Structure formats: structure tokens, C-alpha cells
Amino acid sequence: MEKHKKPPLIIDSGSSTIKAGLAGDKIPSLTIPSFVGRAKFPHTLKKRTSDTYVGFEAERNISQLKLRYPISRGKVENWADVEELWKYVYSALSLTTNAQPVIISETSFNPCENREKTAEIFFETFNVPGMLLASQGILSLYSTGSTTGVILDCGEGTTQITPIYEGFSIAQAITRMDLAGKDLTEHLIRLLMRSGYSISSSHDIELARTIKEQKCYVSPAKIDMNSPLEKALPESFTMPDGRIIPLANERYLAAEILFTPDRLGLELPGISQLLINSVQNTAIDLRKNLYSKIYVTGGTTLMTGFGQRLLGDIKKASPKDVKVKMVLANNRINACWLGASVLSSTSEFGNSVISRRRYEEEGNRIFYTWPF
Ligand SMILES: Nc1ncnc2c1ncn2[C@@H]1O[C@H](COP(=O)(O)OP(=O)(O)OP(=O)(O)O)[C@@H](O)[C@H]1O
Ligand SMILES: [Mg+2]
Structure with missing residues (x-):
């Protein structure tokens, strides 16, 4: 077994935020937006050596930046930008890259090339002594203290359903839908534009996300498209430039697309049906147990x-003879990170880390046999 003296660094790189910190802590000590900013008008910002802004500096100067999101739908699309964000994590936490192993969360169906590229950056550029790539679904379940159940994780870029039995995900039943918080924000923007508001800059889009988080809610039942809409209590949001945005039915219409995606013309099942489909794809003798252990994680579920x-x-559409039980996990925006912290305290952890020596000996082929 590889023994590492220092606790591993855990990095959960999500489509909206990166949560990072040392295993053993109760919460990630660092949460930064997963965007990289570049000055819209470079002469208006202080002169500096790099032309990119990340982390807290990017948040401070957000209104003057054009933002790029290098992680799209949970998958890295721009490696140079992500490397910049990961470097920032090490410097913000005052850690040296070669001092401790690293646990990296990965989305379901992460392509092998992405695993290879991640390993290349951590082993060859950062010189980490060991690395573990772990499924976000399994990690999230660990955070609840269970090893059997179905994790529904709905974040910014993806909605993932992972049925797990005694610590192993049931590969044929894992599902992922690329419809999540980002799409709710975009739908809210469309609804607001229909009411005459213009939202176009990267900063405006981040504000629309805040409006969604603070003012929107989920309707208790499906909205009938053929009946007049129920009136939501009016609310308003004051933009930093003083504009007041009144809100009415947008408050519940934005999130409705997650439950009835056909409203957008998308050929996707709603989130509840997605979960049912996933459980129905597991072995028949497991289903009852899984329906009674549904755990909900991810920021959008807040x-x-x-x-x-x-x-x-789910109760309406699931088989009649099952008892549906659902737990809204505590601290569910950090569930994946917390689960990695739990995992690192188990006796099997040391064996599952890929050491740098093994990576050098076996190369990328390790990642082709790696489980989901
Ligand atoms: N109170 C809230 N109400 C509604 N949405 C929220 C709330 N808080 C956070 N969110 C949304 O949750 C999403 C972020 O969740 P999370 O941190 O789980 O995603 P992520 O890990 O960055 O992305 P992903 O896992 O999809 O790659 C964003 O869309 C954010 O707007
Ligand atoms: Mg996530």
C-alpha cells in the first residue's frame, strides 16, 4: 500500500465552481468560480503580468471582464484555462503541488482522453505523488454515510443519476442529462428578454444566475400548458446599475423545464422520469431497495x-408496490467534495490511489480499465 504522509488535496471541478481543500476538513476551504476572465478594456485595469483573471481577483473585477467557462457540462473543454484554475487552487491554499496526493472528481461518462489529459497535468506538470479519479456519484453517496442508494446530482451543467450497490455503481443504469442549473439561468434570461429586458454581457448572465438563486422556485405540480398560468407573487431584483427587474411567473417557469423539458422542445425525459428510468435499469431485486434510498445533491436542488x-x-410515476423515500443531503452543494474526504479516511483508500511510479510504468492504459 502506498503511504502518503500528508492528507490528499480534493478538487471537485464543477461547471460553475471549483471546490477544493484538504481531506479531513469539514468543508472545502476554497470555492472559486470555474471561469477565467480577460479584461474587456485592458487599459482600465491595473497593469499585471498575466492577461487572465481567476479566483477571487476575477470575482472582484467581474464587471470589467469577458468570462470563459473552461468546464462545460462537467467536462473540461479548455485545458490551458483549467490548468490556470488548478494552479490558483494550489497557490490560494499555500500548497506545493508535489507534497500530497490529489483526489479529482469526474463526471459520469468522462471520456478516456480527458482522464489521460488530467493525469498528464497532475503527474507531469504538477508532479503529484499520487492521484485518484473518482466518480462524482459515488463520492456524493459517501458523503451521506451510505454505500447503497441512488444519487441524483443536479448542478450547473449536468444532472447525473447514479444507482450504487455496496459501493459499486451499476454501470448500465447510470444516466446523465445535459440539462441543469445553467439551462434554468438561460431560460430565465429568455423569459426576461421576452418582457423587454436586455441581458447580454457575461456579468449580466452571472446576475441572472443570482436572480434565479434568490427569486425563483419550483412549482409544486406540473404546469398545464393549456390552462391560464397561475400568478406568482410579484418580486423584483435591483441590478447593480440601479435597474429594477420585476418578476412574476418567470419565478416558477424558469425551473419548470427541468421537470418538463418538452416545454423547450427537448426530447428528454423530465428529471423525475430520468431517475425512474435509471432505477428500472437495475436488477429487479434491487429496485425496491433503491427506491427507498434516493439521495439528492447538487446546487440546483437547493x-x-x-x-x-x-x-x-416520482411517487406518481414509479411502480405502485414500491415505497419511495428521498433524502435531501445536508450541505448538498459540497456533497461530492465531502464524500471524497470520507473516502480518504477508509482503509481501501491507499490502494486505490495511482502512484506516480505506477503511472510512469503503465502509462495511460490504466485509464482505459478504470471503473466508472
Ligand atoms: N439556492 C439556489 N437555488 C437555485 N439554484 C441554485 C441555488 N444555489 C446554487 N444554485 C445553482 O446550482 C448550480 C451549481 O451547483 P453545483 O455547485 O452543484 O454545480 P457544479 O458542481 O459547479 O456543476 P456540475 O456538477 O453540473 O458540473 C448553479 O447553477 C447555481 O446557480
Ligand atoms: Mg458538481
Whole structure:
């Protein structure tokens, strides 16, 4: 078994934020947006050596930056930008890259080339002594203290359903839908534009995300497209430039697309049906058990009314002889990170880390046999 003196660094690189910190801590000590900013008008910002802004500096100067999101739908699309973000993590936490192993979370169906590229950066550029790539679904379940259950994780870029039995994900039943928080924000923007508001800059889009988080909610039941819309309590949001945006039915219409994607013309099942399909794809003798152990994680599930609607819809559409039980995990925006911290305290952890020596000996082929 590889013994590492220092606790591993855990990095959960999500489409909206990167959560990072040392295993053993109760929460990630660093959460930074997963965007990289470049000055819109370089002469208006202080002169500096790099032309990119990341982390807290990017947040501070956000209104003057053009933003790029290098992680799209949970998958890295721009390696140079992501490397910049990961370097920032080490410097913000005052860690040297070769001092401790690293646990990296990965989305389901992460392509092998992405695993290879991740390993190349951590082993060859950062010189880490060991690395573990772990499924976000399995990690999230560990955070709940269980080893059997179905994890529904709905974040910024993806909605992932991972049925797990005694610590192993059931590969044929894992599902992922590329419809999540980002799409709700974009739908809210469309609804606001229809009411005459213009939202176009990267900063405006980040503000729309805040409006969604603070003012939107999930309708308790499916919205009938043929009946007049129920009136939401009016609300408003004041933009930093003083503009006041009034909000009415947009408050619940934005999130409805997650439950009834056909409203957008998308040929996708709603989130509740997605979960049912996934459980129905497991062995028949496991299903009852899984329906009674549904765990909900990810930032989008924090929206008011989300749990109630999801549970109601699943109860309506699942087989009649099953008892549906659902847990809204504590600290569910950090569930994946926390699960990695739990995993690192188990006796099997040392054996699952790929050491640098093994990487040098076996090369990339390790990642082709790696489980989901
Ligand atoms: N209170 C809230 N209400 C609604 N949405 C919220 C709330 N808080 C956070 N969110 C949304 O949750 C999403 C971020 O969740 P999370 O951190 O789980 O995603 P991520 O890990 O960055 O992305 P992914 O896992 O999809 O790659 C964003 O879309 C954000 O707007
Ligand atoms: Mg995530």
C-alpha cells in the first residue's frame, strides 16, 4: 500500500465552481468560480503580468471582464484555462503541488482522453505523488454515510443519476442529462428578454444566475400548458446599475423545464422520469431497495420546492408496490467534495490511489480499465 504522509488535496471541478481543500476538513476551504476572465478594456485595469483573471481577483473585477467557462457540462473543454484554475487552487491554499496526493472528481461518462489529459497535468506538470479519479456519484453517496442508494446530482451543467450497490455503481443504469442549473439561468434570461429586458454581457448572465438563486422556485405540480398560468407573487431584483427587474411567473417557469423539458422542445425525459428510468435499469431485486434510498445533491436542488416536486412526481410515476423515500443531503452543494474526504479516511483508500511510479510504468492504459 502506498503511504502518503500528508492528507490528499480534493478538487471537485464543477461547471460553475471549483471546490477544493484538504481531506479531513469539514468543508472545502476554497470555492472559486470555474471561469477565467480577460479584461474587456485592458487599459482600465491595473497593469499585471498575466492577461487572465481567476479566483477571487476575477470575482472582484467581474464587471470589467469577458468570462470563459473552461468546464462545460462537467467536462473540461479548455485545458490551458483549467490548468490556470488548478494552479490558483494550489497557490490560494499555500500548497506545493508535489507534497500530497490529489483526489479529482469526474463526471459520469468522462471520456478516456480527458482522464489521460488530467493525469498528464497532475503527474507531469504538477508532479503529484499520487492521484485518484473518482466518480462524482459515488463520492456524493459517501458523503451521506451510505454505500447503497441512488444519487441524483443536479448542478450547473449536468444532472447525473447514479444507482450504487455496496459501493459499486451499476454501470448500465447510470444516466446523465445535459440539462441543469445553467439551462434554468438561460431560460430565465429568455423569459426576461421576452418582457423587454436586455441581458447580454457575461456579468449580466452571472446576475441572472443570482436572480434565479434568490427569486425563483419550483412549482409544486406540473404546469398545464393549456390552462391560464397561475400568478406568482410579484418580486423584483435591483441590478447593480440601479435597474429594477420585476418578476412574476418567470419565478416558477424558469425551473419548470427541468421537470418538463418538452416545454423547450427537448426530447428528454423530465428529471423525475430520468431517475425512474435509471432505477428500472437495475436488477429487479434491487429496485425496491433503491427506491427507498434516493439521495439528492447538487446546487440546483437547493431551489425552493425542488424536493417536494421531485418526490411527488416520482411517487406518481414509479411502480405502485414500491415505497419511495428521498433524502435531501445536508450541505448538498459540497456533497461530492465531502464524500471524497470520507473516502480518504477508509482503509481501501491507499490502494486505490495511482502512484506516480505506477503511472510512469503503465502509462495511460490504466485509464482505459478504470471503473466508472
Ligand atoms: N439556492 C439556489 N437555488 C437555485 N439554484 C441554485 C441555488 N444555489 C446554487 N444554485 C445553482 O446550482 C448550480 C451549481 O451547483 P453545483 O455547485 O452543484 O454545480 P457544479 O458542481 O459547479 O456543476 P456540475 O456538477 O453540473 O458540473 C448553479 O447553477 C447555481 O446557480
Ligand atoms: Mg458538481
